[in-house]
Amino acid sequence: MPDGYLMMVLHAHLPFVRHPEDPHFLEERWLFEAITETYIPLLSRLELLVRDGVRARLTMTWSPPLCEMLADPLLQGRYRLHVSRLLELAEQEVHAKQHSPFAEAARMYRDHYRYCLSIYERFQGNILTWVCQLRDLGVIEPITCGATHGFLPLMLTSEARRAQIAIAVRNYRKHFGCDPKGIWLPECGYVPGLEFLLKEQGIRFFFIDTHGVNFGTPRPRFGVYAPVFTEAGVAAFGRDPESSRSVWSAEVGYPGDSLYREFYRDLGYDGDYDYVKSFLHPDGVRRNLGLKYHAVTGKVQLHEKAPYLPAPAFARAMQHGADFVTKRVEQARHLAQVIGRAPLIVSPYDAELFGHWWFEGTQFIESIYRAAQNGGHQILPVSGSEYLGEFPIHQVITPSASSWGDAGYNGVWLNPSNDWIYRHLHAAEERMVALAQRFPNADGYLLRALNQMARELLLAQSSDWAFIMTTATTVPYAVRRTRDHINRFMGLHEQIISNQIQEDSVRDIEWRDSAFQEIDYHIYAGPRR
Template sequence: MAIGYLALVLHAHLPFVRHPESDYVLEEEWLYEAITETYIPLIRMFEGLQRDGIDFKLTMSMTPPLVQMLRDPLLQERYDAHLAQLEELAELEVEHNQYNGHTRYLAEHYAREFNLTRQTWEEYDGDLITAFKQFQDTNNLDIITCGATHGYLPLMQMYPQAVWAQLQVAFDHYQEHFGRPPRGIWVPECAYYEGLERMLADVGIRYFICDGHGLLYARPRPRYGTYAPVFTETGVAAFARDHETSQQVWSSEVGYPGDPVYREFYKDIGWEADYEYIKPYIMPNGQRKNVGIKYHRITHRNGGLGEKALYDPYWAKEKAAEHAANFMYNRTQQIGHLSELMQRPPIVTAPYDAELYGHWWYEGPWFLDYLFRKSHYDQDVYEMTHLSDYLRRHPTQQVCRPAQSSWGHKGFHEYWLNETNTWIYPHLHKAAERMIELSHQEPQDQWEWRALNQAARELLLAQSSDWAFIMRTGTMVPYAVRRTRSHLQRLNRLYEDIRAGKIDRDWLTQVEQMDNIFPHINYRVYRPLA
């Protein structure tokens, strides 16, 4: 009989990137890469587990921007074309390397994988939300929501209506797509501030996930640290990230994804193949990019890309099985030790970005598959659970007030508020003030109604924490700056037009077609809270 629980949590999120005004925008490929390398491999893994009678349990957030993009007909059509291009390139690589034994073997591997991706894509008619939902309906997945656009909530707490809109719009969007209310929420960046739990309770959320120190410094100190959830005074539960499980996967020094046998992310044929040969498969302007076919392994951590040896999926899969066994062993030791100290079954909560599994760590879905199977057959110390099931089985917890926290660098807010991005917040705050002002407006006709709703969309899109994050990381910064400015500019123009009573109908229609997230939004969500 199990003496504890392991709860894996995957956070599936991408910022809303959709550009119908352009035939090609590189950033749209963030979604296409994640579909090919993470979301479809996860679906195939879930199907295999169910087929083999393994009653797996997993908590998985699917954020509103991701759900909206996965169900967008334009993006579905563009992904279909993207996948077709990958299939064509893989077949060309098989032919091109027919006399190059190991590289041909790798090209054939990619050709098979893209073919399986195509089969899954067509099996669900391009609707991956239906695919994920079926596993929720069998209680294998506990799909939870997030902030409407992944807005960083502690930095907008001075405008409670703005926080409320992020939560309420997300809640309503989830119900629309999954046919039931969400039980839990991944608060964006696991960023919590005192008082947020009141809004979570009022909107109808049962639990949320925070970083470990959010509970370790709670008041009063939780008796069981991070190895049991706590109830806030509103009745909303808080689960905290376990540091040890995070380090085993995330750490750049000891984390599994850095093993020399695994695939090298940064060595891609889009950068290395003959230019004229690869030109049809890179950017329309002729600029090189990653195409997703990579023939080399990490080899060693400190060498240059020119020193990488060829990759072998067979040995990488064997290593993933070894790492899954090691992870399972460490959890049995951890949970066995904790159970002796706690006098109750501990729960180890292990949250990760979903895109780590497959996109950044190519072998990640294999690792998860082995972990579920080994946990099912090879141990009886812990039971894998998802967070809703755990709360149903353990309805009594200590009451505490979590500490303000996030899972960013140094555990507070500075990754989203620093010298690279601090300039955006005065503009976001002014935009929130304007939207709250507009929320009192009663529209005179359908055009003003549409303009008010579009203003709400523009504020939500501007608030996405992804833009501040990108500015801090230093990658794709011009795009993040452009997106922040464009949404703020559109909101300000809508504000001026609404106040003047003169709506530019052609321009509004164009903006609605570009920024079409939350088609059923009601701008009154920004009205002052009672």
């Protein structure tokens, strides 16, 4: 019997960014970078584990907007172009850096971009096919998320919350061919009562931050080291703070190791402008290209960073993976003495941390499973469904309202930088519900307009926009997206209530915001009777 169980959870999500009107839309690179640096490396490493007979269990969100983008032919075509250009650059780089300390890194990039193109061909541009294969092999348990990652606690109506969940479930079915058993609540945002909406949609488990469980009522006997059932019968897994800290912490986290790749030294800034110009966005502004040649090195200025050497860096990631497992075994043994049973340690992270931010992070993930197996599975990797299947009886509590945002509640998505959005989002919620109830049998362009209104509301609700406003990063784009979707929603609303639907207008908006072709606005009318 193992000393404990380890549930690795990765949350893969990007907001829906697709601009058919602009062939070089800058923010579409978010997706391309994540595919190249996180999703393909991660899936590749999981496949290696299967090949080597290593037990791996990864519970992983594939958020609906991300699935929609990964399966979208327009973005697939643009991704291929993107990687082809990177490969062209990397081949030049191999030649240019062949006699320098950066030669190994240059060859690594060239080989990796070639590999990405081969993966693109192997799966006809859609890596979700790969995810399904790994799901069928028992390695990944894909779970869903809110339809557009809308922050559920700040929605005004239960209909809007229900729609985020129901449309996500339907979208999951489209991409994965079955119903999801688990959900990652967007931003881990929970308020009591959500569990009943999850149950309506057949969801069996969700994740919640540490204090959401620990402050639950009645007091959870095992803390976050066993799941709890809500009154609806949906299980909640609480985040283990200790294992989270070992990756996230600036003081003790692994990614700060001096051998690892430095994110902020990039060829896009370091290279001669005339040399890199043709690989930059057509606006000519220097930005990251993804080819980085320096290591973290230590607490030194950026210009003092040492050359990056991939081999020792990846070897260090393997050591860190083994260390992570050793510490989890120690943690599990200690916890077992405290709670009197083998604990479950739930370790959730943003997927894009691994590979994109922490370049060697996917090696770290792979090494965790190898180290666990080499250690005789003193700590046993499990997935969400698997654990509940084996341990089906748990304490019933009502978790506490919480999120995994800064300070643990709603402040990241509700503060003076972004509070202006809610009066618009709430008005849209109420208007959507009213029209869904008023038109139970719409068809033709009325049906299309109502469905498009639902898309616009969902896209406006994405928690990413409020988050970006808080962090003051790409604020203009977040503001623009919020305003555009609200505008289109209200315009369609006006057309419908004035009985003057403009077919050209509906078609244009459908073309611009094409997510969720399977959407059915009726979900906003309330629960089906």
